Amino acid sequence: MRTIVVLNAKGGCGKSTISTNLASYYAFEEEKKVVLADYDPQGSSLAWLAARDEQWPAVEGIAAFKEPLRHGKDTDILIIDAPARVHGKELTELVRRADTIIFPVLPSPIDMRAATDYMQELQAVGKVQRNQVKIGIVANRVRENTIIFAELYEFLRKIKIPYVATLRDTQNYIRAEEYGIGIFEMPPSQVYQDLESWEPLIKWLRSKRSMPDK
Ligand SMILES: Nc1ncnc2c1ncn2[C@@H]1O[C@H](COP(=O)(O)OP(=O)(O)OP(=O)(O)O)[C@@H](O)[C@H]1O
Ligand SMILES: [Mg+2]
Numbered sequence: 656m657r658t659i660v661v662l663n664a665k666g667g668c669g670k671s672t673i674s675t676n677l678a679s680y681y682a683f684e685e686e687k688k689v690v691l692a693d694y695d696p697q698g699s700s701l702a703w704l705a706a707r708d709e710q711w712p713a714v715e716g717i718a719a720f721k722e723p724l725r726h727g728k729d730t731d732i733l734i735i736d737a738p739a740r741v742h743g744k745e746l747t748e749l750v751r752r753a754d755t756i757i758f759p760v761l762p763s764p765i766d767m768r769a770a771t772d773y774m775q776e777l778q779a780v781g782k783v784q785r786n787q788v789k790i791g792i793v794a795n796r797v798r799e800n801t802i803i804f805a806e807l808y809e810f811l812r813k814i815k816i817p818y819v820a821t822l823r824d825t826q827n828y829i830r831a832e833e834y835g836i837g838i839f840e841m842p843p844s845q846v847y848q849d850l851e852s853w854e855p856l857i858k859w860l861r862s863k864r865s866m867p868d869k
Contacts, residue, residue, distance in 0.1 A: 658733045659860070660753040664773045665766055666739035669759040669795035671699035672828050674736035677757075679837020680857065682712040687731035692719040694749070695738035707835030724752075742776065750780045755865045756790040757856075758816070762797055762807040774814060786868040791819035791859055798824050817864065820856035825849060 661674045674691060678700075681687040691714050693700040704716040717724055719735070726733065737749055750756070756777075760770045782788050792811055797804050799821075811818040822828075827846050831838050838846045838853070859865050 656730050656733060657754050658735065658752050659755045659757060660735040660737060660749055661757045661759065662735075662737040662741065662749065662753075662777075663758050663760065663770065664740050664742065664776075665761075665769045668761050668766060669793070669822070670739075671695070671703070671736050672832065673757055673759055673793060673795070673822075674700050674734050675703040675832065676828070676837040676839070676853070678714045678732075678734050679711075679831075679839050680853070681732045681734075682714050683837065683839050686712065688715075688727070688729055690715045690717060690726040690730045690733045692717040692724055692726075692733060692735045694719045694735060694741075696720045697738070700736040703832055703835050705835070706833065711836055711840060746776065747780055747782075750777070750782050750788060753782075753788045754867050755860065756788055757819075758790055758792045759795045760792055760807070760811070761795055762801070762803045764803075764806075767807060767810050771810075771814070774816060788867050789817075789865045791817050791856070791865060793819060793856060794821045796824040797821050817859070819859040819865075820852060820854075822852050823848065 661670045663670060678689050678691045682689045691700050691704065701716050701718055704714060717726065741749060760766055777783055794807055827838055827849050831841060838849045843850065
């Protein structure tokens with residue numbers, strides 16, 4: 656089993672959106688047995704699951720903020736949707752579970768500053784220092800050709816964490832959220848740009864670069 660944690664202390668950067676779309680990707684495209692653990696009492700991932708129709712490949716949900724993280728032995732992919740403001744012991748605990756961490760960042764000065772501080776905190780965790788978990792940054796809600804995206808790009812280039820994908824700002828994610836599906840389950844003609852933007856992230860997730868050193 657592989658555990659992917661979607662993590663950033665900043666609220667609203669896209670943790671739940673990326674978690675649910677990743678669940679949709681693995682269940683729909685790779686036909687994996689996917690468990691989606693929601694660590695956030697807001698329950699965004701669970702609300703997404705509740706909206707998910709039976710016609711779509713099953714994703715098992717766990718309200719991990721209030722119940723133990725118990726799942727079947729046959730689970731292929733465990734996706735953890737982290738809440739905002741995870742620090743200290745709670746952070747160490749989530750990192751302990753992770754093989755791979757996806758770190759979404761929004762192109763805004765406040766988010767970029769917060770991301771720098773949080774990345775330092777994350778890199779101070781022993782397991783991260785030992786390379787036993789790999790981190791990839793995803794720029795989210797990007798509007799290309801804006802000055803702020805150029806600044807975000809420059810910021811991401813400087814920090815020594817792999818910058819693996821750029822997702823644009825689009826209603827497609829909001830529509831998908833409403834129906835409990837991911838962009839992978841929407842008509843390709845409607846989401847082809849977004850499918851393309853996920854390709855580098857999927858490629859990274861499939862490569863050794865996102866796998867922890869033993
Ligand atoms: N790429 C995107 N394009 C358009 N809207 C987006 C995108 N990513 C996220 N959103 C929207 O932004 C809002 C915040 O996203 P989301 O809930 O995924 O963030 P979060 O990090 O999980 O927030 P929280 O810290 O509150 O849990 C949601 O309404 C979501 O639909
Ligand atoms: Mg969330």
